[in-house]
Amino acid sequence: MVTNKFTLRTENREGQTIVFVGGEFDLEVATQMRAAMEPLIELADRRLTLNLQDLKYIDSTGIGILISVVKARHARNAPFDVEHVPTHIRKLFDMTGITPFLAKAE
Amino acid sequence: MVTNKFTLRTENREGQTIVFVGGEFDLEVATQMRAAMEPLIELADRRLTLNLQDLKYIDSTGIGILISVVKARHARNAPFDVEHVPTHIRKLFDMTGITPFLAKAE
Amino acid sequence: MTKERNVSLTVPALPEYVDLVRLALYGIASKMKFSFEDIEDMKVAVSEACNNAVLHAYGGEDGKIEVQFLSEADELSITVRDFGRSFTLADNKESPSLHGKSIEEIQSGGLGLYLMQALMDRVEVQHEGGTKVVLTKKRMKSEETA
Amino acid sequence: MTKERNVSLTVPALPEYVDLVRLALYGIASKMKFSFEDIEDMKVAVSEACNNAVLHAYGGEDGKIEVQFLSEADELSITVRDFGRSFTLADNKESPSLHGKSIEEIQSGGLGLYLMQALMDRVEVQHEGGTKVVLTKKRMKSEETA
Numbered sequence A, B: 001m002v003t004n005k006f007t008l009r010t011e012n013r014e015g016q017t018i019v020f021v022g023g024e025f026d027l028e029v030a031t032q033m034r035a036a037m038e039p040l041i042e043l044a045d046r047r048l049t050l051n052l053q054d055l056k057y058i059d060s061t062g063i064g065i066l067i068s069v070v071k072a073r074h075a076r077n078a079p080f081d082v083e084h085v086p087t088h089i090r091k092l093f094d095m096t097g098i099t100p101f102l103a104k105a106e
Numbered sequence C, D: 001m002t003k004e005r006n007v008s009l010t011v012p013a014l015p016e017y018v019d020l021v022r023l024a025l026y027g028i029a030s031k032m033k034f035s036f037e038d039i040e041d042m043k044v045a046v047s048e049a050c051n052n053a054v055l056h057a058y059g060g061e062d063g064k065i066e067v068q069f070l071s072e073a074d075e076l077s078i079t080v081r082d083f084g085r086s087f088t089l090a091d092n093k094e095s096p097s098l099h100g101k102s103i104e105e106i107q108s109g110g111l112g113l114y115l116m117q118a119l120m121d122r123v124e125v126q127h128e129g130g131t132k133v134v135l136t137k138k139r140m141k142s143e144e145t146a
């Protein structure tokens, strides 16, 4: 039996911060996630990217946090995108309509 | 999330039948397991071996079935042993006292 | 006579208990041989209902969530109940989804009921000494042998 | 004021539902940061109690099993109840374990309560309109940071 514990890891690259979000991104970890994103949102001169390759679960709590990040980065005229979205997570993004706001120029 | 579905696979070698038992060996699968073992118990001229390397869970239901096999093979003067017992399963075998009846001449 | 296939689970209305509801749902839906995709859909819908009970029902006071899983031949019904304050949804509320909105218009929040409706085959909300959400998903014929 | 941390799960008394009880136990015990080994021990003990309710309580009739998980600071108590016929254990019954017995003497069956006792810190059996088994496991100090 394996549950999908939430994991969060940040990697700094040349001009870009990548946040790897894995496991279950739910109400239980919302506070932790908001706290981790807050300082990164302020770094307007760096590209901010969420890598979701290990994300197993998200619901409206997590999507709500993504929307806040989208808006905060937009207000700072700072780049934000999301990469490696698993298929069943992509479906939820499409359903809610958040997808175009997360687009990565590929 | 991953549960440990019961799996059962039989392999025939020169003079030996090996039954691979994996996942959760519990009350739910007792009937299936008894049915699978019944014909093999009768083959008294072949060594009968249970390979438990993929066994994740056993309780007194499973141990009870092992005891029946031990006794049935003994009554037929036929060899029976168990191999590759995971540590936490071995602990239950030791606790109940079944271990010496499952010994493999190694 | 058909045997009763009702499972019920009661947890504290706290964020860290919602994953127990998902675990139980996973166990029951796998047993019924729902597809991976349907199970993921149901997980989200049921969590949305539980999240609402955690966030809105009890106003910070202790409370509990009661979840009933009713397995029928070709569908699973999940009832999520709380015993907190009730609510009425504004009829004239604009759609909570983000479709066709600009980045200035979009807002976080309000997506819960929208997602439940999008992910399940049937959603009923009742108010009787709290909130009762009944979520139903049909199992495709093809899933039976999956 | 401490929040209530009581989880309860009711399932049909059928073999295929016992794994749901293990799933819930796994979720709760992991949350409490019990070690892998302790969780495996508890899984077996709780399943033994449930198996008994499935096999012995209802004599083939429909029935249910009610499991309550009570998490306290340093221990987990699991109560397994059925509402079937009760029983008395013969006092003079020989030990069900196989230790020191010959292959002719050993018998399958009767190991359930023995294992519960061996695997848990405390086992209480009560008879009140059925059977109620309370299984308690203490969490080691060292497990808190594990």
Ligand SMILES: Nc1ncnc2c1ncn2[C@@H]1O[C@H](COP(=O)(O)OP(=O)(O)O)[C@@H](O)[C@H]1O
Residues within 6 Å of the ligand: A060, C048, C052, C053, C055, C056, C057, C082, C084, C085, C086, C087, C109, C110, C111, C112, C113, C114, C131
């Ligand atoms: N169980 C509940 N108890 C009380 N109020 C609720 C409950 N569920 C929903 N509501 C109310 O309905 C509103 C809409 O819910 P929902 O669509 O899930 O979005 P969100 O929870 O993000 O606001 C909530 O903001 C809340 O006011």
Ligand SMILES: Nc1ncnc2c1ncn2[C@@H]1O[C@H](COP(=O)(O)OP(=O)(O)O)[C@@H](O)[C@H]1O
Residues within 6 Å of the ligand: B060, D048, D052, D053, D056, D057, D082, D084, D085, D086, D087, D109, D110, D111, D112, D113, D114, D131
């Ligand atoms: N929940 C129960 N309801 C009725 N009888 C029970 C229950 N639990 C145990 N018993 C009785 O106690 C006996 C001993 O139980 P146990 O030690 O678990 O071994 P086993 O179940 O293998 O016989 C059972 O055989 C049964 O007669």
